[in-house]
Amino acid sequence: MSGERVLAGLFGLVGLFFALEARDLSYMEESVPGAGFLPFWLGLLLVALVAGFLFTTRPAKPAGDGASGPSPADRRKVAAVSLGLVACIAAIGELGFTASIAAYLLFLARAVERRGWGLSAGVALGATLGLYLIFQAWLKVPLPRGPWGF
Amino acid sequence: MDVLGHLAQGFSVVLTPTNLLFCLLGVLLGQAIGALPGIGPSAGIAILMPLTFGGDPIAATIMFAGIYYGAQYGGTITSVLVSVPGESSTVMTSLDGYQMARKGRAGAALGMAAIGSFVAGTLGTVGLMLAAPALAQAALLFGPPEYFALVVMGLAALAIVSGSVLKGLLTGVAGLLLATIGIDPQVGSTRFTFGQVWLLDGIEFLVLAVAMFGVGEVLASVSQEIPAPITTSIRNVWPTREDFRACRLPILRGSLIGYLVGVLPGAGATIASFVTYAVERKLSRHPERFGTGTIEAVAAPEAANNGASAGAMVPMFALGIPGSGTTAVMLGALIMFGLRPGPQLFQQHPDFVWGIIASMYIGNVLLLILNLPLAPIFAVLLRVPYAILYPVILAFCIVGVYSQSNSLDDLWLMAGFGLLGFFMKRYDFPAAPMILGLVLEPLFENALRQSLTLSHGSVAIFLTRPISAVLLAATALVVLTPLAVRLVRPERAAA
DSSP states (O other), X not given: OOHHHHHHHHHHHHHHHHHHHHTTSOOEETTEEOTTHHHHHHHHHHHHHHHHHHHHSOOOXXXXXXXXXXXXXXXXXXXXHHHHHHHHHHHHHHHOHHHXXXXXXXXXXXXXXXXXXXXXXXXXXXXXXXXXXXXXXXXOOOOOOOTTOX | OOHHHHHHHHHHHHOSHHHHHHHHHHHHHHHHHHHSTTOOHHHHHHHHGGGGTTSOHHHHHHHHHHHHHHHHHHHHHHHHHHSSOSSGGGHHHHHHHHHHHHTTOHHHHHHHHHHXXXXXXXXXXXXXXXXXXXXXXXXXXXXHHHHHHHHHHHHHHHHHTTSOHHHHHHHHHHHHHHHTSEEOTXXXXXXXXXXXXXXXXXXXXXXXXXXXXXXXXXXXHHTSOOOOOOOOOOOOOSXXXXXXXXXXXHHHHHHHHHHHHHHSTTOOHHHHHHHHHHHHHHHOSOGGGTTSOOTHHHHHHHHHHHHHHHHHHHHHHHHSOOSSHHHHHHHHHHHHTTOOOSHHHHHHOHHXXXXXXXXXXXXXXXXXXXHHHHHHHHHHGGGSOHHHHHHHHHHHHXXXXXXXXXXXXXXXXXXXXXXXXXXXXXXXXXSHHHHHHHHHHHHHHHHHHHHHHHTTTOTTHXXXXXXXXXHHHHHHHHHHHHHHHHHHSOOSSOO
């Protein structure tokens, strides 16, 4: 099954989920729609649209689908950037904003993009410092601090 | 007060040091965002939005508008020098612009594009100034059924022009559904929060916009090769007299077509440039030269995409229905500032609306000044490696989303939706209808509920009121026609 049909199917499941959950909410209160009215119908509409999409779109041949997509190396790159993002968000609560963002940027520039240590460190420290100055110092956003106070 | 009086009021608002600075900042950022690959005006505005929290909404919106139309100018640089359009609206420019660059006429292409953009941007702003207040006045007669029909039409229009009608509708409905998470504004009960306190406020527009247009676009771009720019010096930016003669009428036609297409809900700069290119080719005495580096084929679509940018502001300001993906993000920004775009805006906040309109005149002059002598400098931006750029964009996304509500939960949502955005981009599911659905759902649901209350639960109210009936019939026609074709001829390619 092609990726786009899987993605469409996921949208359909979301629609089905909302429609089923909406049944626990009030549908009509006298002649006024209740909290569940719109989500119920939107959920069903989403399911219908997905069904229409799957019905009118022929499954792609595996070779054709893969040929137009990114190479395995690029897929690994997307996975590395995504997992790095997840790790960064997980670390922000523990290590604070500054260290987590700097480490993520260093990881992206050095490990993912294979840039030199000097350039990678420069990007990581420069961007982190810039963001710190804009958001923490200028806009007074209370960014999470790590055990070392920043 | 007449239009000129309102415009004078607008200039008095914008001609302050702060607002002029934001206008300059907006067009500079827009120019850079348009030129840089992998980031568009929607992402730029979404990512920069947190910087404007707590600030002056007028200054912020002046900056956002500057980013929007500045990006149309900036996208030209990439189209001409790399043949990879910085914006989808400059695809047609790349056909002949790149060929001109290969012949050593990159300067003339960029110069004429800037002049065409300036003319169209200015004429489009005149059109905005004349049409939006009149449309807003007419829309004051609209009741809940008409607004319901308008939202349906806006969502359907954006879905139709997003490439695949079904995929566009699908993501638009998904956006509406996502917006139902949180507290029901009418009865105050919770919906789909699953006992999670952080979901009570629902899914914030900023989180979804940054995730889709920021994180999702970055993930999609890191898996693509971005070619190096053509190595040519940009000289003779001021076009020759012959160039001017060739481009005079195409620029005017492009301005008009662009503006008119831009006003249509959901259409926008990309379609405007395609239509204009086709029209110019049809009208040309030498259509065979199109695609080989003819200057009018650069000037006309550039005029069209800038005319469309101004045109797209008409439905946003007058009706509260965005005319494009970027104006959908701007609409969300205005709502975050506590403003409700629509007919009341002209009456309740005339200083705001006319200030933005006046700023667009100034911004277009600034862009012309910036582009003619400084085009070579902006071209240097193309040499910034994307490998260095995207980590900084991602860091900006993280801190921007966090700063909105100081919540790590929003960051998790951003990561999740960012991944969804990547797959949507990968399989051509448009993100703009989803954002628009999320933004317009409160208006949509309120209009639906009020209409059904008025009619004691009968949906016939949408068909017995002439304006809503016409709007819904038009929507049904344009949506069902391509769907019927699909049913008759199912095919692999998206409709």
